[in-house]
Amino acid sequence: MSDAAIRTRALRKVYTADKHAVPAVDGLDLEVRPGEFFGLLGPNGAGKSTTIGMLTTRIVPTGGTATVAGYDVTRDPVAVRQRIGVVTQANTMDRAVNLLENLEYRGRFFGMSGRESRRRAMELLERFGLAEVAQRLDDHVSGGQSKRAMVCRALMHRPDVLFLDEPTAAIDPQARRNLWELLRELNAAGQTILLTTHYLEEAEELCGRIAVVDHGKVLACDTVAGIKASSAADSVITVTYDAIADAVVETVGKLRGVRRVEADGPELRVHAAAPADGLLGELVTVGLNHGLAVRNASTLPPSLETAFLNLTGREYRE
Secondary structure, eight states: OOSOSEEEEEEEEEEEETTEEEEEEEEEEEEEOTTOEEEEEOOTTSSHHHHHHHHTTSSOOSEEEEEETTEETTTOHHHHHHTEEEEOSSOOOOTTSBHHHHHHHHHHHTTOOHHHHHHHHHHHHHHTTOGGGTTSBGGGSOHHHHHHHHHHHHHTTOOSEEEEESTTTTSOHHHHHHHHHHHHHHHHTTOEEEEEOSOHHHHHHHOSEEEEEETTEEEEEEOHHHHHHHTTOOEEEEEEESSOOGGGHHHHHTSTTEEEEEEETTEEEEEEOSOOTTHHHHHHHHHHHTTOOEEEEEEEOSSHHHHHHHHHSSOOOO
16 A cells, blocks of 8 residues: 555535536545544534545545545546445345355455455354354344445455445444444554544544534534644533523623534534533523523534534534
8 A cells, every 4th residue: 555545635526406506525535544543523424425436436526636546536546445434324134145245245245265365264253253143134233234244345355445334323332332442443453434424523533633524614624632622612601591692692602612503493502612611601691681581501612523613613413
């Protein structure tokens, strides 16, 4: 592999809707080092899926360049596909054959002999705790087991780069934690992994570095600690009044330590320089002064989630 497992320069994808150009990815620059566990975060519509589509050769870029494992995704897509493994959010297991056969067929597709393919499949199934269900159809295993089998299948041909697109969506918390441990082990053994996820805790637990994207651009790219520091992660206090809260926005915006105020109907989201001690009481008072009572309130301390909110100015929507 080259000095970068993934590298994009001014990567663009523009779609046409109603005769108007709509940029989904707009000049994206990314670099993922070999052996890195890298996270790609952003709200829905930020350009993550389009970026992954271009890196895995499913989508043809409009402009710029992208290389994966040293091969250009546009000029040499076959070489790229030979060197990547992909785990999608949707279940793509063949339900007409058992888990072992799913893996064996993938190995044969990549040129392995029957004996080599079976040996590699059993090795992976044992490693991922699936040997006992190897002969079962996908419909007859749990969601967590099925997801682990998808990871096994993606690893059959020993890819240089493993792409994980929402790998723990729709599985229970225990299965999610189990998969995290397996992914950590893979990365510790040298596997390069690019992860997209809606679970900020997942990104914080697993990723060495993270890129936050929105509107097809990189807003920040650093370690979790670096992103928190550079984005001036705030406390976020959310207050729901018993009526529309627009009237209090200007007043709240002048309170000490408040950086930004967002109103959404009766809900007010207040970004404040940490610590925000006493601010909640002031929000209650401001509401009462405007004839509004507080129905609900919550506080998020400075975290990756609050850094994300500070960067994108919106909730992490699923």
